[in-house]
Amino acid sequence: MSKYYLNYLDELEAEAIFILREVWAQFQNPVILFSGGKDSIVVTHLAKKAFYPSSIPFPLMHIDTGHNFPETMKFRDDLIEELGVGLIVGSVQESIDQGRVAEEKGKNASRNALQTTTLLDAIETNKIDCAIGGGRRDEEKARAKERFFSHRDDFGQWDPKNQRPELWNLLNGKHFQGEHFRAFPISNWTELDVWNYIKRENIAIPSLYFAHEREVVWRNDAWIPNSEFLKLEENEKIEFKKIRFRTLGDITITGGIESDADTLHKIVEEVATMRLTERGNRADDKRSESAMEDRKRQGYF
Amino acid sequence: MQIDNNQLLRLATAGSVDDGKSTLIGRLLYDSKSIFEDQIAAIENTSKKKGYDGVDLALFTDGLRDEREQGITIDVAYRYFTTPKRKFIIADTPGHIQYTRNMVTGASTANVAIILIDARKGVIEQTKRHSYIASLLQIPHVIVCVNKMDLVEYSEEVFNNIVSDYESFSSKLLIKDVRFIPISALVGDNVVNASEQMPWFKGSPLLNTLETMHISSDNNKIDARFAVQTVLRPQKDEFIDYRGYAGRILSGIYRKGDNVTILPSGFTSKIKTIDFYDQSLEEAFAPMSVSITLEDDIDISRGDMIVKTNNSPEPSQEFDAMICWLNNKQAQPRAKYSILHTSNEQKAMIKDVVYKVNINTYERNEEDKDFQMNDIGRVKLRTTKPLMIDSYRDNRLTGSFILIDEGTNETVAAGMII
Numbered sequence: 001m002s003k004y005y006l007n008y009l010d011e012l013e014a015e016a017i018f019i020l021r022e023v024w025a026q027f028q029n030p031v032i033l034f035s036g037g038k039d040s041i042v043v044t045h046l047a048k049k050a051f052y053p054s055s056i057p058f059p060l061m062h063i064d065t066g067h068n069f070p071e072t073m074k075f076r077d078d079l080i081e082e083l084g085v086g087l088i089v090g091s092v093q094e095s096i097d098q099g100r101v102a103e104e105k106g107k108n109a110s111r112n113a114l115q116t117t118t119l120l121d122a123i124e125t126n127k128i129d130c131a132i133g134g135g136r137r138d139e140e141k142a143r144a145k146e147r148f149f150s151h152r153d154d155f156g157q158w159d160p161k162n163q164r165p166e167l168w169n170l171l172n173g174k175h176f177q178g179e180h181f182r183a184f185p186i187s188n189w190t191e192l193d194v195w196n197y198i199k200r201e202n203i204a205i206p207s208l209y210f211a212h213e214r215e216v217v218w219r220n221d222a223w224i225p226n227s228e229f230l231k232l233e234e235n236e237k238i239e240f241k242k243i244r245f246r247t248l249g250d251i252t253i254t255g256g257i258e259s260d261a262d263t264l265h266k267i268v269e270e271v272a273t274m275r276l277t278e279r280g281n282r283a284d285d286k287r288s289e290s291a292m293e294d295r296k297r298q299g300y301f
Numbered sequence: 302m303q304i305d306n307n308q309l310l311r312l313a314t315a316g317s318v319d320d321g322k323s324t325l326i327g328r329l330l331y332d333s334k335s336i337f338e339d340q341i342a343a344i345e346n347t348s349k350k351k352g353y354d355g356v357d358l359a360l361f362t363d364g365l366r367d368e369r370e371q372g373i374t375i376d377v378a379y380r381y382f383t384t385p386k387r388k389f390i391i392a393d394t395p396g397h398i399q400y401t402r403n404m405v406t407g408a409s410t411a412n413v414a415i416i417l418i419d420a421r422k423g424v425i426e427q428t429k430r431h432s433y434i435a436s437l438l439q440i441p442h443v444i445v446c447v448n449k450m451d452l453v454e455y456s457e458e459v460f461n462n463i464v465s466d467y468e469s470f471s472s473k474l475l476i477k478d479v480r481f482i483p484i485s486a487l488v489g490d491n492v493v494n495a496s497e498q499m500p501w502f503k504g505s506p507l508l509n510t511l512e513t514m515h516i517s518s519d520n521n522k523i524d525a526r527f528a529v530q531t532v533l534r535p536q537k538d539e540f541i542d543y544r545g546y547a548g549r550i551l552s553g554i555y556r557k558g559d560n561v562t563i564l565p566s567g568f569t570s571k572i573k574t575i576d577f578y579d580q581s582l583e584e585a586f587a588p589m590s591v592s593i594t595l596e597d598d599i600d601i602s603r604g605d606m607i608v609k610t611n612n613s614p615e616p617s618q619e620f621d622a623m624i625c626w627l628n629n630k631q632a633q634p635r636a637k638y639s640i641l642h643t644s645n646e647q648k649a650m651i652k653d654v655v656y657k658v659n660i661n662t663y664e665r666n667e668e669d670k671d672f673q674m675n676d677i678g679r680v681k682l683r684t685t686k687p688l689m690i691d692s693y694r695d696n697r698l699t700g701s702f703i704l705i706d707e708g709t710n711e712t713v714a715a716g717m718i719i
Contacts, residue, residue, distance in 0.1 A: 004554065004586045005517040008309035008388040017590035018549045021530040025603055025644070049578040050590070053543055054535040137379045144378045163376070164712045165402060165627050167409040168701045169549070170641050174710035188390055190381050 009197055016043075016185035017050040018169065019148050023130050023183045024050075024057055026173035030130040030183070031088060033119075033301060034060035036072035037248040038205050039134025041079075042194055043185055045203050047132075048083065059086030061131065063119050065111040066093040067229050067250045075206045090122030110253045116300045120156040123180055130173065130181040133301055138190045142296055146184055154178035156299035182301075191246075195271050199264040211244040211262040222255020246271075309388050310516055313411035313440065315404045315431050316396040320417045321448045325486035326380060326393060329508065332493035335382035377407045386512040396427055401660070401675040402627040404431070405715055408438040409701070412516045415507075416445045420453045420483070424466040426661045432467075433660045436474035437623060437677065437717065439697060441519045443479045444510060451485040455498040473663060475694070482507055520587045524691065525553030526614065526699050527607040528643035533592055545576060545592035546601055551643065551698040553609070554586040555593070560610040563601055564689045569610055570597040604645035606689045614699055616687035621655065621719045623693075625677045628706065628713035632672035638713065640684055642702040648685040649704060655679040672714075679719070693717035 006014065020043075023030050032047060034040045047056045062076060080087045092111050095101045100121065101114045123131060137144045147163055149171045164172055173181055186194070198205060215226035217236050223243050224230065229252050232238070243256035244267075261270045316322025330336045348357045380391040392407035394400060408414060414435040418428055435443050445467055453459045460483045471479065482491055483502055490496035491506040505513070533545035555561075559572045575582045576592045585591045593607060601607075608614065626632055632651060640649035654670040657678035672678065693700030704714040 003306070003517075004522055005308060005520075006589065007306050011309045011588060014549060014588055014590040018530070021547050021590070022644075025531045050547070051533060052576075052578050052592075053537065053540045053545075054533050055537075138381045144380065145376050160376070165377075165406040165715070166712075167406050167703060167715045168698060169410075169551075170701070170703045172641065172703065172705055172710070172712045174639070174705060176710065188379070188381070190383065190388075192383065193388070 009200065012189055012193060015188065016046045019183060019185040020047050020050040022171050023132055027130040029128050030058045030132060031061040031128050032132045034062050036076050036206060038194060038198065038209060039136065039186065041203060041205055042197060043132060043134045045201060046185060056083055056085045059088055061088040061122060063090045063115050064092060065115060065250045067111055067252050069208055069248065069251050071206045071208050072248060088122065088126055090118045092118045110250055112250055112253060116298050120299050128180060130183055132183045134186060135184045135301065136189050137187050146187060148184055148187055149173050150182040152180050152182060152299065158296050192271050195268045199268055208245045208248060211242050211259045213240060213242050216241050216243060216256060224255055225251055227251045307387050308516060310413060310511060311411045312389055312391045312413050312415060313407045314391060314415045315394045316417050320419050321486045322417050326391060328486045328489060328492045330382050332489065333382050333384055377403050384512055396431065399675060402625060404434050405438060405625045408434055408440055411440045412519050413442045413444060414440040416443060418445060418447050418463055420447050420449045420459055423463050429470060430660050432471055432474055433663065436476050439694060441477060442514060443476050445479060445481045446507060447481065447483045448486055450483045450490060451488050457501045480510065521552035521696050522554060522586065524612055524696060525555055525609045526551040529601060529603055529605045530644050531603055545594050546607065547592045549590045550585055550587045552587045552696050554584055556584040561607050562610045562613060563599055564606040564608060565616055565687055568599045570595040570599060614689040614691045617690050618687045619683050620690060621679060621681055622716040623719065624680055624714045624716045626672040626674055626714050628711055629674055639705040639707055640702050641705060642688045643699060645688060647688065650683050651680050652683050653681040655681060690718050692719060
């Protein structure tokens with residue numbers, strides 16, 4: 001006798017596919033915001049399943065800080081080729097060169113905040129009316145209030161106190177010229193759900209997520225990878241450690257954790273017993289109690 | 302960890318500042334080890350700044366800066382936790398009357414509502430309000446937690462009186478499954494661990510109840526309803542004739558070979574395949590997202606519904622519905638709104654307000670016809686084209702709709718078809 005209920009991963013998958021199809025049906029010109037991180041890879045995988053046997057009917061968009069892990073860039077290009085989808089790149093370096101934004105100074109300088117301008121410019125230039133992201137509500141407290149379909153005004157800003165209510169499975173993507181939406185198909189997934197799903201579906205992810213040996217420096221309670229952008233302070237020293245990354249962002253601020261988890265199986269086990277949130281190793285969130293909310297209001301991912 | 306048969310349970314909680322709701326959620330997350338150390342550290346930090354002794358568990362559920370500053374919850378916040386038996390999503394909403402719309406939103410997808418009663422105060426206006434919303438939104442299960450039992454010396458008599466008060470007023474409502482648990486969220490009695498202070502209570506603690514209650518029947522499995530979201534027509538040689546209707550099964554079960562009717566056109570056909578990615582399925586059921594192909598070439602597009610030929614919804618252009626008004630701008634009688642029902646969008650007009658409900662007392666008011674934000678009542682609607690509707694009581698997804706203001710694009714009302 002068959003069972004007529006879904007397990008939680010199947011239900012989350014069905015929900016995400018439903019949302020991706022709503023985006024396609026309700027918007028003219030959507031893109032998937034692709035960072036090369038596991039969440040955007042999962043969203044891309046879900047889009048592949050949602051529209052099969054058609055190809056994913058919209059392009060990926062990468063906001064390139066110029067401070068990338070080389071592994072991420074190769075991964076991105078291989079994936080684009082495999083899926084046969086388009087790629088739009090918004091370059092933070094270009095925004096700097098054009099004087100749209102100014103580079104931060106100092107030891108903890110990063111291009112994280114600058115991405116917002118590049119992202120909004122890319123959305124406007126390419127006339128994008130919906131940018132699909134891999135944001136999850138469990139990541140951070142301001143994200144816990146995001147909608148599946150999240151409205152942005154014509155300045156690209158989020159108004160968390162004036163959001164459209166979302167009831168049942170009825171998504172309202174109506175918008176005026178110049179406004180756009182962000183869509184978050186995996187809102188209801190947790191970090192562990194994402195890893196369990198990657199394992200179940202055997203989804204390819206950048207090697208950086210697996211434990212590997214690399215040059216790092218201990219800063220802000222995390223192992224920051226050595227790169228051409230790293231400026232060493234006095235009393236900081238380069239060490240050689242076996243680490244892996246729980247999230248991938250700008251190479252200058254993404255901290256790794258010491259780990260032996262070099263297979264998906266081991267990662268799932270490690271995440272299941274983890275006692276720190278994944279963004280705990282992200283220097284960008286540590287700037288203040290409401291760092292994420294402030295960035296999101298201005299149009300951040 | 303195994304990929305298993307663990308189900309997803311969606312939980313709605315509503316409560317005001319002092320009834321211990323945030324503490325209860327904090328306790329569930331904390332005792333089930335779903336709170337991370339850096340979150341605990343951040344909360345300890347904030348608690349200290351505010352001059353509290355110890356950790357304020359309630360801070361785990363407060364999201365946005367304004368709320369943290371004002372010490373209130375103003376929207377719907379979603380929380381997640383997983384136990385070895387189930388994954389849980391909590392839609393956490395404030396309980397005051399001015400947040401009725403948030404409660405309605407949180408309740409719309411819930412399997413279970415938790416209603417908190419302060420053991421010292423018993424059944425109050427807010428209890429009736431929350432129960433009304435649970436009943437209106439047809440949340441399949443309600444768990445009434447009688448909280449702060451530590452402050453009434455864990456008295457069985459106090460608990461029994463509250464249960465009996467609740468039973469008497471709730472008999473007017475449509476709640477199918479209600480259970481009562483005496484708890485102390487602050488101390489932890491009967492939340493995750495069984496209370497040693499209340500040996501007279503023979504039921505399960507809250508978490509165990511949530512982990513084991515039967516929810517597989519919460520979805521309607523009888524009436525097959527499939528709303529087409531989009532049509533898949535791949536531009537690939539090997540799929541040149543493929544025409545798949547992509548959508549989510551809203552209710553019921555579909556099988557290969559089923560005789561189906563397309564609405565509103567009324568054409569009939571047979572299901573050729575039910576596809577999910579590269580697999581072809583023998584059968585599929587709610588809430589799966591699939592793609593259906595038919596034996597015959599019929600013109601079908603977004604908003605159409607594929608149903609079984611022997612079980613159709615009612616195509617209707619005029620119907621009555623309970624609505625909750627969600628917007629600052631009050632309802633405009635005879636004004637035109639967009640109506641979104643399943644994947645079908647039409648125009649609608651509120652022809653008449655039949656009554657408004659005082660959700661604290663359940664009294665009907667047939668005189669006051671102005672629908673302001675948070676008002677709930679019965680209206681008569683007319684749409685420009687027929688919608689394929691079921692009553693909300695039979696089917697939450699084909700019995701519900703939203704109204705959208707064409708001037709602002711905002712979602713202004715949530716509706717449940719009678």
